Amino acid sequence: MRSYLKTLLGATAIAGVTLAGATAHAAETIKVGILHSLSGTMAISETTLKDVMLMLIEEQNKKGGVLGKKLEAVVVDPASNWPLFAEKARELISVNKVDVVFGCWTSVSRKSVLPVFEELNSILFYPVQYEGEESQKNVFYTGAAPNQQAIPAVDYLMNEGVKRWVLAGTDYVYPRTTNKILEAYLKGNGVAADDIMINYTPFGHSDWQTIVSDIKKFGSAGKKTAVVSTINGDANVPFYKELGNQGIKAEDIPVVAFSVGEEELAGLDTAPLVGHLAAWNYFQSVDSPENAEFIKTWKAFTKNPKRVTNDPMEAHYIGFNMWVKAVEIAGTTASDAVIDSLIGVTVPNLTGGYSAMMPNHHITKPVLIGEVQADGQFETVSSTPGLVPGDAWSDFLPGSKDLISDWRAPLSCGNFNTKTGKCGGQGS
Amino acid sequence: MNTTFKSHASLLLFLFSLFLFVPAAPAHADELTDQINKLAEGGFNDRQKMIEALAATGDSRVVPALEALGDGMLYQQKLGGKVFIVERAGSDFKLIDPVTLEDAGKMPKSALEKIKVNNRLRRTVRDALGGLQLNSKNAADRLAAAGAVFQSRDPEAIPLLDAAIAKETKADVKKVMLEARAAAVLSSDLDENAKLEAIKVIEERSGRDSRSLLLNFANTAEGKLKTAADESAGIIERSLAAWAGVQNVWYGLSLGSVLLLAAIGLAITFGVMGVINMAHGEMVMLGAYTTFVVQDVIRTSYPQLFEVSLLISIPLAFLVAGAVGVAIERGIIRWLYGRPLETLLATWGISLALQQTVRSIFGPTNQEVGTPDFMSGAFEIGQMTITYNRLYILVFALVVLAALMLVMKRTPYGLQMRAVTQNRSMAGAMGIRTDWVDALTFGLGSGIAGIAGVALSQIDNVSPNLGQSYIIDSFMVVVFGGVGNLWGTLVGAMTLGVANKFLEPYAGAVLGKIVVLVFIILFIQKKPRGMFALKGRAVEA
Numbered sequence: 001m002r003s004y005l006k007t008l009l010g011a012t013a014i015a016g017v018t019l020a021g022a023t024a025h026a027a028e029t030i031k032v033g034i035l036h037s038l039s040g041t042m043a044i045s046e047t048t049l050k051d052v053m054l055m056l057i058e059e060q061n062k063k064g065g066v067l068g069k070k071l072e073a074v075v076v077d078p079a080s081n082w083p084l085f086a087e088k089a090r091e092l093i094s095v096n097k098v099d100v101v102f103g104c105w106t107s108v109s110r111k112s113v114l115p116v117f118e119e120l121n122s123i124l125f126y127p128v129q130y131e132g133e134e135s136q137k138n139v140f141y142t143g144a145a146p147n148q149q150a151i152p153a154v155d156y157l158m159n160e161g162v163k164r165w166v167l168a169g170t171d172y173v174y175p176r177t178t179n180k181i182l183e184a185y186l187k188g189n190g191v192a193a194d195d196i197m198i199n200y201t202p203f204g205h206s207d208w209q210t211i212v213s214d215i216k217k218f219g220s221a222g223k224k225t226a227v228v229s230t231i232n233g234d235a236n237v238p239f240y241k242e243l244g245n246q247g248i249k250a251e252d253i254p255v256v257a258f259s260v261g262e263e264e265l266a267g268l269d270t271a272p273l274v275g276h277l278a279a280w281n282y283f284q285s286v287d288s289p290e291n292a293e294f295i296k297t298w299k300a301f302t303k304n305p306k307r308v309t310n311d312p313m314e315a316h317y318i319g320f321n322m323w324v325k326a327v328e329i330a331g332t333t334a335s336d337a338v339i340d341s342l343i344g345v346t347v348p349n350l351t352g353g354y355s356a357m358m359p360n361h362h363i364t365k366p367v368l369i370g371e372v373q374a375d376g377q378f379e380t381v382s383s384t385p386g387l388v389p390g391d392a393w394s395d396f397l398p399g400s401k402d403l404i405s406d407w408r409a410p411l412s413c414g415n416f417n418t419k420t421g422k423c424g425g426q427g428s
Numbered sequence: 429m430n431t432t433f434k435s436h437a438s439l440l441l442f443l444f445s446l447f448l449f450v451p452a453a454p455a456h457a458d459e460l461t462d463q464i465n466k467l468a469e470g471g472f473n474d475r476q477k478m479i480e481a482l483a484a485t486g487d488s489r490v491v492p493a494l495e496a497l498g499d500g501m502l503y504q505q506k507l508g509g510k511v512f513i514v515e516r517a518g519s520d521f522k523l524i525d526p527v528t529l530e531d532a533g534k535m536p537k538s539a540l541e542k543i544k545v546n547n548r549l550r551r552t553v554r555d556a557l558g559g560l561q562l563n564s565k566n567a568a569d570r571l572a573a574a575g576a577v578f579q580s581r582d583p584e585a586i587p588l589l590d591a592a593i594a595k596e597t598k599a600d601v602k603k604v605m606l607e608a609r610a611a612a613v614l615s616s617d618l619d620e621n622a623k624l625e626a627i628k629v630i631e632e633r634s635g636r637d638s639r640s641l642l643l644n645f646a647n648t649a650e651g652k653l654k655t656a657a658d659e660s661a662g663i664i665e666r667s668l669a670a671w672a673g674v675q676n677v678w679y680g681l682s683l684g685s686v687l688l689l690a691a692i693g694l695a696i697t698f699g700v701m702g703v704i705n706m707a708h709g710e711m712v713m714l715g716a717y718t719t720f721v722v723q724d725v726i727r728t729s730y731p732q733l734f735e736v737s738l739l740i741s742i743p744l745a746f747l748v749a750g751a752v753g754v755a756i757e758r759g760i761i762r763w764l765y766g767r768p769l770e771t772l773l774a775t776w777g778i779s780l781a782l783q784q785t786v787r788s789i790f791g792p793t794n795q796e797v798g799t800p801d802f803m804s805g806a807f808e809i810g811q812m813t814i815t816y817n818r819l820y821i822l823v824f825a826l827v828v829l830a831a832l833m834l835v836m837k838r839t840p841y842g843l844q845m846r847a848v849t850q851n852r853s854m855a856g857a858m859g860i861r862t863d864w865v866d867a868l869t870f871g872l873g874s875g876i877a878g879i880a881g882v883a884l885s886q887i888d889n890v891s892p893n894l895g896q897s898y899i900i901d902s903f904m905v906v907v908f909g910g911v912g913n914l915w916g917t918l919v920g921a922m923t924l925g926v927a928n929k930f931l932e933p934y935a936g937a938v939l940g941k942i943v944v945l946v947f948i949i950l951f952i953q954k955k956p957r958g959m960f961a962l963k964g965r966a967v968e969a
Contacts, residue, residue, distance in 0.1 A: 039783075040893075043892070044794065044893070047793075048792075161548075171938050199936065199937075200936060202937060202941060204893075204896075206686075206897060207686070209683070209815075209929075210676075210932045210933060210937075213679075220636035220637060220640035222640045222641070222644035223644075234889050234891065234897075237888065237889045238887055238889070242815075244804075245804065245805065245817060247806060247813070250547050251550050251551040254547050263793060266794065267793065267794025267891070268794075268796060269796065269798055272804075275547045277547075371546055373500065374500075379542075379544060381546040382546075
């Protein structure tokens with residue numbers, strides 16, 4: 001009996017020791033969650049972001065990690081399935097105990113994980129340009145808000161003498177909201193309703209004959225015409241192929257795109273597309289020492305000298321470095337402390353300047369307009385003179401122009417209405 | 429002796445001519461070089477002025493420099509600021525003097541800076557070249573130049589055009605020159621009669637840019653000119669509208685041919701064999717990836733074969749997709765005959781597995797499949813544009829369908845296949861190896877899907893998701909046309925294509941697709957077996 005008790009005690013002790021050992025071991029690394037689709041329709045864009053996060057973590061570990069601890073990446077695959085994003089986010093935070101998550105691409109995936117991050121009070125870095133109209137305590141938006149991409153692009157074209165506008169987009173929330181903002185902005189600048197054509201197409205649309213010929217027709221009314229494209233992902237390749245085949249030249253009807261970067265052009269023969277435009281906060285062709293270093297590391301990491309870099313990758317680069325710096329300032333990875341210390345953190349971006357995290361959880365970035373070159377790269381033809389701060393709530397929409405976001409105490413509010421003086425207007 | 433004398437004389441002559449030109453020519457060349465060097469200075473606005481100034485010299489020696497500028501091949505030395513035309517030579521650039529066109533050595537890329545151009549500057553260059561190349565010896569250059577003047581409507585080009593028109597011997601070039609002259613006249617300050625005449629010329633030219641030009645002119649014109657321009661624009665508009673109907677039919681047939689290609693293979697596996705094959709789209713994708721691999725090999729090893737890369741891909745894509753099809757049939761589907769639900773789930777699983785396999789091997793990003801020259805570009809019939817790639821795909825789809833029908837109706841294998849699908853046990857009793865016929869039939873359907881992939885790689889993304897976008901459409905076509913009937917598939921595909929394209933301008937692409945789906949649902953309620961239903965005992969079996 002006694003021996004039995006002894007063994008029991010011993011077993012408990014051993015179990016206790018192993019348990020303690022396990023926790024001690026777990027505390028030696030800081031876990032970073034990566035929530036990007038590795039299968040399904042969005043894998044085409046998101047897999048690259050997973051790779052870039054792994055690279056950044058590896059590089060940071062070479063420098064000794066953070067707070068003296070190594071970083072450990074936890075990769076999950078939400079498979080381009082929006083509800084699965086929420087489940088996987090919950091798994092990362094509650095089961096894997098990650099301290100921060102980098103992830104999501106589409107707005108609907110972000111909306112799907114928002115409640116999870118709020119409930120479990122964790123941190124999400126979102127690296128993609130989006131429609132704005134959101135500012136959430138647990139989310140840091142390192143991609144462009146509409147005023148950091150769409151508005152400067154339209155300004156550039158207006159300067160070039162464009163009077164007639166085609167707003168073409170894929171039918172979902174980002175193009176619809178962006179086009180609403182642009183329509184209001186264009187009308188505010190004296191463009192007549194007749195001179196704006198809005199067109200939506202389904203995801204993965206592949207037969208562009210009618211629409212491209214409509215654009216041609218719309219562009220032949222005797223005024224300089226441009227197309228503002230919020231066409232997403234897969235649909236772009238057949239769209240540009242049809243443009244090239246029907247002989248629409250950038251000199252006559254330029255297309256400025258917000259979702260087409262180096263990665264998307266990699267599957268295309270760009271010779272017929274020279275001169276079409278894209279607006280981003282980063283191009284691979286940007287000439288800066290940071291960028292040269294980044295590209296070199298990336299090509300070495302992927303072991304592929306042909307791999308290209310793009311804007312959302314830079315957003316993760318900025319976001320990751322901001323998080324590292326904020327953790328070092330806070331001295332802990334606890335969510336509340338890091339969220340507070342993130343505001344005001346300034347890190348170098350890849351275009352030769354510095355980006356800062358603002359109280360509305362958006363960052364400051366330069367805006368670059370680039371033209372497609374025959375080698376599949378962009379050449380910057382215009383850039384904003386300084387940094388543009390991201391505006392969570394558009395000034396051009398009636399519902400949101402009175403809203404501001406400031407997560408510093410004492411306001412601590414993502415949608416403060418300056419008219420009514422109350423927190424809580426539209427959205428979250 | 430004689431030759432020596434001759435060469436001496438020519439040497440003398442040469443020296444003499446050198447002596448004659450030495451004082452004048454280099455000074456001029458220097459001036460031009462200076463002007464060209466100035467292209468590198470300032471912003472886009474300064475550069476535009478410099479291009480216009482260069483064009484105004486009327487000197488044909490500026491043409492190469494301007495062409496290089498438009499093509500982004502004009503560079504400035506970082507040290508010294510001299511401007512050169514460059515040619516790629518490995519990792520270095522070969523430098524060419526922009527005026528004398530002499531070889532000026534090599535330099536690493538990093539020592540040079542590109543002179544940037546944007547769309548506006550490219551347009552300016554195009555316009556400038558128009559005026560300068562009207563007298564070129566090459567007819568194609570003259571044609572392009574006249575086209576450029578039509579776009580630029582530069583009144584200063586009128587005297588140049590008059591001279592060029594007087595000399596021109598080719599009727600088609602002359603016609604374009606006359607049209608360009610008319611366009612330039614409209615923006616000049618010539619008298620009303622000249623302008624009225626010009627409006628007539630442009631009306632006859634017809635087309636969208638003529639209408640655009642006339643409307644532009646009408647915006648600023650007054651009185652008689654305004655009414656004449658509006659009237660002519662109206663005439664063009666009516667002819668365009670008449671053509672729009674024809675254009676829609678063409679777009680519809682072209683969309684229909686894509687649907688047909690995607691669906692023919694399914695018409696065999698689903699229509700004839702009754703297998704609900706959710707992995708059908710992935711067979712299309714395998715065909716597209718085969719094309720990519722073939723082109724990749726050709727690019728690296730046999731670049732001269734690029735033009736025929738698609739022809740090489742067709743049999744290979746058939747074999748690859750067909751072999752995978754046979755493997756799927758032998759490995760999985762044959763155990764599931766008569767259990768449609770399990771077949772559906774199993775093939776859905778295969779579809780996901782194939783997608784992920786391709787994703788792991790080739791990566792998730794789009795692969796570039798090039799278009800051979802004979803398939804790029806477009807031509808015009810009347811007021812409508814027909815792109816070559818769509819035309820070839822339409823022809824190709826019909827050829828594939830015809831070939832398939834031939835196999836089904838005229839070969840012993842086709843006979844066996846029909847026998848097995850109509851009455852399996854009877855066919856077996858006649859000595860047909862029914863299980864191998866099943867495997868080959870499934871392989872045939874898959875192989876044809878692979879061939880469709882070769883064609884679709886020309887108009888769509890080559891990514892692991894390629895197949896998914898076609899699976900629903902394919903089932904729709906087969907069910908709508910009538911299961912088991914190839915003619916039904918043809919008519920079904922074309923009907924859906926044309927209906928879609930006629931709805932699209934009114935309802936938009938999103939709503940148009942929904943309307944078509946609703947229509948099919950209603951149609952199936954009325955005729956559950958589709959348009960061309962098989963009749964007789966075979967249906968019940």
